[in-house]
Amino acid sequence: MLLPLAWWTIRSRKVSFAGSFVTMLCALVLTTSCAVLLDAGAGASPAQGGADVVSFVVPFGFVCLFVMAFAVAGTFSLSVQQRTREIALLRAIAATPGQVRRLIAYEVLVITAVAAVPGCGLGVLLADGLRAWLVARGMIPSAFPLGFGPVSVLTAVLICGVTAEAAVWSSGRRASRVRALLALGEASVPRRRVGAIRTCLGLAVLAAGIWGLVAIGSSGGSDAANTAVSMVMVLMVAVALLSPWVGKLAGGVFGLLCRALFPSIGLLVKTNLSSGYRRLGAAAGPLSLTVAFAAVALLVPQMKWDEQWHQERQRLVADELVRSDGPGLPVSAAHTAGTVPGAGAAVGATGTYITVLTDKDALKGPSGMAQAVTDGPLDKVLDLGVSAGNVGRLGPRDIALSTDLAQRAHVRVGDRATVSMEDDRTEKLHVTAVYTRSRGFGEAVLPQRLAVRHLDGERPLLDVVYVRAAPGAQRQLADSLASLHRNQPSWQVLDHATHRAEALRDRDASMTATYLLLLVVTAFTSISVVNTLVMTTMERSGEFALLRLVGATRGQVARMMRLENAVVVIAALLVGAAVAGAVLAVFSQALTGSPTPHLAPGTIALILGGAGLLALTTGIVTTRIALRHRPAAALRGTG
Numbered sequence: 001m002l003l004p005l006a007w008w009t010i011r012s013r014k015v016s017f018a019g020s021f022v023t024m025l026c027a028l029v030l031t032t033s034c035a036v037l038l039d040a041g042a043g044a045s046p047a048q049g050g051a052d053v054v055s056f057v058v059p060f061g062f063v064c065l066f067v068m069a070f071a072v073a074g075t076f077s078l079s080v081q082q083r084t085r086e087i088a089l090l091r092a093i094a095a096t097p098g099q100v101r102r103l104i105a106y107e108v109l110v111i112t113a114v115a116a117v118p119g120c121g122l123g124v125l126l127a128d129g130l131r132a133w134l135v136a137r138g139m140i141p142s143a144f145p146l147g148f149g150p151v152s153v154l155t156a157v158l159i160c161g162v163t164a165e166a167a168v169w170s171s172g173r174r175a176s177r178v179r180a181l182l183a184l185g186e187a188s189v190p191r192r193r194v195g196a197i198r199t200c201l202g203l204a205v206l207a208a209g210i211w212g213l214v215a216i217g218s219s220g221g222s223d224a225a226n227t228a229v230s231m232v233m234v235l236m237v238a239v240a241l242l243s244p245w246v247g248k249l250a251g252g253v254f255g256l257l258c259r260a261l262f263p264s265i266g267l268l269v270k271t272n273l274s275s276g277y278r279r280l281g282a283a284a285g286p287l288s289l290t291v292a293f294a295a296v297a298l299l300v301p302q303m304k305w306d307e308q309w310h311q312e313r314q315r316l317v318a319d320e321l322v323r324s325d326g327p328g329l330p331v332s333a334a335h336t337a338g339t340v341p342g343a344g345a346a347v348g349a350t351g352t353y354i355t356v357l358t359d360k361d362a363l364k365g366p367s368g369m370a371q372a373v374t375d376g377p378l379d380k381v382l383d384l385g386v387s388a389g390n391v392g393r394l395g396p397r398d399i400a401l402s403t404d405l406a407q408r409a410h411v412r413v414g415d416r417a418t419v420s421m422e423d424d425r426t427e428k429l430h431v432t433a434v435y436t437r438s439r440g441f442g443e444a445v446l447p448q449r450l451a452v453r454h455l456d457g458e459r460p461l462l463d464v465v466y467v468r469a470a471p472g473a474q475r476q477l478a479d480s481l482a483s484l485h486r487n488q489p490s491w492q493v494l495d496h497a498t499h500r501a502e503a504l505r506d507r508d509a510s511m512t513a514t515y516l517l518l519l520v521v522t523a524f525t526s527i528s529v530v531n532t533l534v535m536t537t538m539e540r541s542g543e544f545a546l547l548r549l550v551g552a553t554r555g556q557v558a559r560m561m562r563l564e565n566a567v568v569v570i571a572a573l574l575v576g577a578a579v580a581g582a583v584l585a586v587f588s589q590a591l592t593g594s595p596t597p598h599l600a601p602g603t604i605a606l607i608l609g610g611a612g613l614l615a616l617t618t619g620i621v622t623t624r625i626a627l628r629h630r631p632a633a634a635l636r637g638t639g
C-alpha cells in the first residue's frame with residue numbers, strides 16, 4: 001500500500017524529487033568510483049600498483065564520502081521540510097506517525113533504486129577515468145587491472161541509501177509526531193523555535209572543532225596540513241547543525257539592511273527572511289561548504305610550499321647542487337665535487353627516517369625525515385638557522401634536531417637522545433644543535449657514516465651534493481662542474497635558478513592530486529548548490545502567484561528574489577570564509593608562527609566570485625522560470 005503511494009508522491013512533486021534524484025545520482029557516482037578503485041587496489045599486487053591506488057583512494061574517498069553525506073543529508077532533509085503541509089494532511093486523515101515515516105522511507109528507497117543503475121554505471125566509468133589519469137601521471141603502472149566485484153557496488157548503494165534514510169528520518173520525525181487534529185494548523189505556521197537537541201549537538205561539534213584548531217595550532221606544520229581538511233569537515237558539520245541559527249542571524253541582520261536600503265520592497269524581503277530562516281540556512285549550507293573546502297584545499301598547499309621555499313632560499317648557501325638522474329650519487333661524489341677547481345666546500349646528503357624515542361619500552365616517539373650528511377663543513381653550504389649549538393662538523397655520534405622535533409621529544413642541546421633508525425635498531429646520540437629551517441629539508445641531521453650502518457647491506461647513495469665556491473671563484477666552479485657533468489652524464493648540476501625551476505615542477509606534480517580532488521568535489525558541491533537553490537525557489541511558485549494576484553508585477557517579484565538570493569549568497573560566503581579563515585589562520589600559526597597567512601588575492605577572488613556568481617545566476621534563472629506560469633495555473637499546481 002505504501003510503496004504505490006510513495007511512487008505516486010514522487011511523480012506528483014517533480015521538482016523536489018528531481019533535486020533528490022540528481023543528488024543521489026551524483027552521490028552514487030562518487031561513492032561507486034571510490035569503492036571500485038578501493039576494491040581493485042586491494043585485489044592487485046604491489047607490482048601492479050595496488051598499494052599506490054589504495055593510498056590514493058583512502059584520503060580521496062574519505063573527503064568524497066563526507067561531501068556526499070553532507071549534500072545528500074541536506075537535500076533530502078530539505079525535501080521533507082518542504083512537505084510539512086502534505087505530511088500534516090496525512091496526519092489529519094488519520095495516518096499514524098509510523099505510516100508517515102515509512103512512506104518517506106519508501107520514497108527514499110524508490111529514488112535510490114531508480115538512481116542506482118545510472119549512478120553505479122557512471123561511477124564505474126569515473127573509476128576507469130581515474131585509473132587512466134593515475135597511469136598517465138606515472139603514479140601507477142599501466143598493468144593495474146580495474147577488477148572489482150558486486151560487493152563494492154552494492155556497498156556504495158547501501159552507503160548512499162542509509163545516509164539518505166538517516167536524513168529523512170531525522171527531518172520527518174517531528175512532522176510525523178504532530179497530533180492529527182492540530183497538524184494542519186501547525187504546518188501553516190513556520191516553526192519559530194530551533195530544536196534544543198540539534199542546537200546542543202551543533203554547539204558540541206563546534207566546541208570540538210575549536211578544540212581541534214587550538215590543538216593543531218601548537219603542532220608542527222606538517223601535522224596541521226594533514227588535519228586542515230578534516231577541521232573544515234568538523235566545522236561544516238557544526239554549521240549544518242546550526243544552520244537554522246545561521247538563517248535567523250543572517251535574516252535578521254540583512255533583513256533590516258534590505259528594509260533600510262529598499263523601503264518599497266525591503267519590508268517584504270525582511271518578512272520572508274524572518275519567516276523562512278530555515279530555508280535560508282539550508283540554501284546557504286552547500287555554498288558555504290564549496291567556499292570553505294575550495295579555499296583550504298587550494299591555499300594550504302600553496303602556503304606550505306611558499307614557506308618551504310622561503311626557508312630553502314634562506315638555507316641554501318651553496319652555489320651549486322649536484323644530483324643524479326638515476327637512483328643516486330656514489331658517496332665519493334662529495335669528495336669529487338669538493339676537489340674540482342674553484343670548490344671551497346662540498347657536503348653530500350641523503351634522506352632517511354628516524355624516531356626519537358620518548359617511550360623506550362614501547363619504542364614510540366616523534367619521528368620525521370632526516371638528512372644523513374658526509375663529513376665536511378655543513379655550515380659552509382647550508383644555513384640551517386641554528387638557534388642553539390653548532391652544526392659546523394658533526395661528530396660520529398652527534399645529531400642536530402629541528403626546533404619542532406626537539407620540542408616534541410623534550411630534548412635540548414647537550415642531552416643524549418635514543419634514536420630508532422630505519423632498520424629499527426637504536427642509537428644513543430648526542431644532541432649537538434637545534435635549528436629552525438627544517439621545511440623541505442628534514443627534522444634531523446646526522447652523520448652519513450652512522451646511517452650507513454643501518455642499511456642492511458644496501459649500497460649507500462647520496463641524493464644531493466651541496467657545493468660552495470671558494471671566494472671569487474663562482475665562475476670557475478660552474479665551469480669545473482660543467483666539465484664534470486660531461487664526464488659523468490648522469491650527474492646533473494643545478495644552479496639556484498635551475499633548482500627553483502625543478503622545485504616548481506615538483507610542486508605542480510604533487511598538486512595534481514589536489515587539483516583532481518578539488519575538481520571532483522567542487523563539481524559535486526556546485527551541483528548541490530544549484531539543486532538546493534532550484535528546490536527552494538520552485539517551492540515558492542504558489543507564493544509568487546499569490547503576490548502577482550494581489551497586484552505585484554513580475555519585475556517586483558523578481559527584484560524581491562534577487563535581494564533574497566543576494567542575502568543567501570552573502571551569508572554563505574561569510575560562513576564559508578569564516579570557516580576557511582579560522583583553519584588557515586591556525587595552519588599559518590603552526591607553519592610560520594604568525595596567525596596572519598599570506599594569501600593570493602586572485603585565488604580568493606576566484607573562489608568567492610565563482611561561488612557567488614554560480615548561486616546568483618541559478619537564483620535568477622530559476623525565478624524567471626517560476627514566474628513564466630500564469631498565477632492561477634501556479635496556484636492550482638498545474639504549472
